[in-house]
Amino acid sequence: MSKTLFDKVWDAHVVRSIKDGPDVFFIDRHFIHEVTSPVAFLGLENRGIDVIYPNRTFATADHNTPTIDQHLPVKDPLSANQLETLERNANKWGISHWGLGDQNNGIVHVVGPEHGITLPGSTIVCGDSHTSTHGAFGAIAFGIGTSEVEMVLSTQCIMQPKPKKMRININGTLGKAVGPKDVALFIISQLTTSGATGYFVEYSGDVFEKMSMEGRMTVCNLSIEMGARGGMIAPDQTTYDYIEGRQYAPKGADWEEAMAYWKTLKTDEGAAFDKEFNYDAAEIEPMITFGTNPGMGIGISKDIPLAQSISGGKASFDKSLNYMGFNEGEAMIEKKIDYVFLGSCTNGRIEDFRAFASIVKGRKKADNVTAWLVPGSHIVEDQIKEEGILEILEEAGFELRQPGCSACLAMNDDKVPAGKYAVSTSNRNFEGRQGPGSRTLLASPLMAAAAAVTGKVTDPRELL
Template sequence: MSSTLFDKVWDAHVVRKIEDGPDVFLIDRHFIHEVTSPVAFVGLESRGLGVMFPERTFATADHNTPTINQHLPVKDPLSANQLNALEKNSAKYGISHWGLGNPKNGIVHVVGPENGITLPGMTIVCGDSHTSTHGAFGCIAFGIGTSEVEMVLSSQCIMQPKPKKMRITINGSLGKGVLPKDVPLYILSQISASGATGYFIEFAGEVFEKMSMEGRMTVCNLSIEMGARGGMIAPDETTFNYLKGKDLAPKGEAWDKALAYWKTLKTDADATFDYELTYNAADIEPQITYGTNPGLGTGISKHIPMAADVQDGAASYKKSLEYMGFHEDESILGKKIDYVFLGSCTNGRIEDFRAFASIVKGRKKADNITAWLVPGSHVVESQIKEEGILDILNEAGFELRQPGCSACLAMNDDKVPAGKYAVSTSNRNFEGRQGPNSRTLLASPYVAAAAAVTGVVTDPRELLEEA
């Protein structure tokens, strides 16, 4: 019987099927951080339970860590308590822990792949919605709640109903100035932030086949913003080349055996999906959001749509524009920006910093811009320095911060002030996401860099032409 990639991975991990209920589902890798794990460990202790397979769980501090002076004690008492709890719980149960100061520390969805913890065909969960990032490797990866974190710690299983299957195919070649981030933002603008609810997405076609692993991670990261349970891309030579030699990837004969299995992880030619969508790469230009969910976005050269032309209800749409201080049929180009954020599990990898630097090289940061450039890990931070990117950034008037989630969700001191506008390479633009009453425009590293040197929303293709 023909199967999709999703079916092959899902069915291989079902421990038990419950009639008219969810599947009992085995988890290969479990990532934890300081925010959603402490209560789960309290639950374990209250029931007298331990961690069944501590070697399958990996802990890193990222969400509310400071991005400057990480060598000093954390000032915020809640953050300090959470970080301390993660360290203590990890030590108690024998879980690998990469805390502040550890050279492997960084954002959970950055350090997993770069260390070879994330491998094709795996099931991966974390108490974080953007766990979908790992689907770029042909994994079934999704976020879970605190009670489910406790369930996985104690049993290495979770109970899940099997989602429906969607395939989104994009063929052709992306145009100048269009980065991987623009692809899911474009899809979101077409289907809305709820268009994939109830589905698990497979991204297919020439656009994704040509993408680097870092680009694929960006795409799968944003699948959750489409309402999907997660997204995945079939592993191929790009995947295998990325993983070979990673610290925790298989070696020698184990690599050969794993590779033989990984090459079977693709959708059979005659397999069917519950829903299919197809787009043309030529229709995608640099994107930017203008509203208060990731589906409210458009091509950067276009005007903000009229209420009648968007899938959100007219009342909520107009409320969204009112919050943002925008109007229907208004151009976004030229809008004054106050903050630029480069980073997060969406765009905090080395390729994102290379793209940003390619725009700012030979230019200067605009005087009205406060820029937070935050690498996703210490490995990325080291690459930035080794490749000379830090020199380019410093010469342009930018400073590099230390790894962490930073202004993506503003759980630390990196908060955009009320009423201020931020072009952000992160994943969510909800009201107050980057600080109370802050206003977020999601975009690619190119668009963020263009705003950083001009002070306004600027089409990056204009600056790429000048370079």
């Protein structure tokens, strides 16, 4: 019987199927951070239960880490307490922990792949919605809640109903200045933020086959923003080349055995999906959002749509535009901006900084722009320095911050002031996401760079 990639990985991890109920599903890798794990550990203590497989859980501090002065005590008391609690719990239960000051530290969905913890055919969970990132390797990866974190810590299993299957095919050649972030925002603009609810998505076609692993991670990261349980891309030579030699990757005979299995991880001819979509790469141009969800996105040459032309409620559409200070039918090009954020688990990798630098090289940061450039890990930070990117950024008037999530979700002092506009390479733009009253425009690293040097929304194709 023909199987999809998703079926092959899912079925290999079912411990027990419950009739008319969920599957008891084994988890290979469990990532934890300081926000969703404290209550789970407290539950274990209250019930007198141990962590069953500490070697399958990996802890890194990221959500509450300030992106400056990480050598100093964390000023925010909530952040400081959560960071200390994570370290204490990891030490108590014998879990690998990369805290502030550790060279391996960084955003969980960046450091997992960097160290070869993320592998094809594996199942991965974390108390964070953007765990879907790891699906770029042909893994089933999804976010879980606090009670489920406790379940995985104590049993290494989770109870899950099997999602439906969707395939999104994009073939052809992407245009100038169109990257993975634009591809993802285009898909969400077509399907809406609920269009993939209840599905696990496989991305297929020329466009994804040609993408680097960094690009595939960006696309899978944003799967959750169209309601999907997760997204995945079949592993290939690009995947194997990325993994080989990394710290936790298989070595020697184990590598050969793993490769033999990984090469079976692709959708069989004739395998059925519950829903399928096809797009032409030529349809996609540099994207930017104009509203308060990731589905409210348009190509940079387009105007904000009229309420009557979209599906959904007019009241919510009007409310979103009112919050953003925009009007129907307006162009996004030339709109003045105040902040630029390059970073997050979506776009905090070395390729994102290379793209940003390709635009700002030889130019200067606009005087009206405050820029937060936040690498996803210390490894990325080191690469930025080694490749001469830091010198390019500094000559253009930018400063490099330290790894962490806080500029994405307005923790510590990383908050965009009320009423200010931020072109952000992050993944969410709902009201107040980057600070109370802040206004976020989601975009690619190239779009962010173009805005950073012009002080306004600018088509990056004009600067390349």
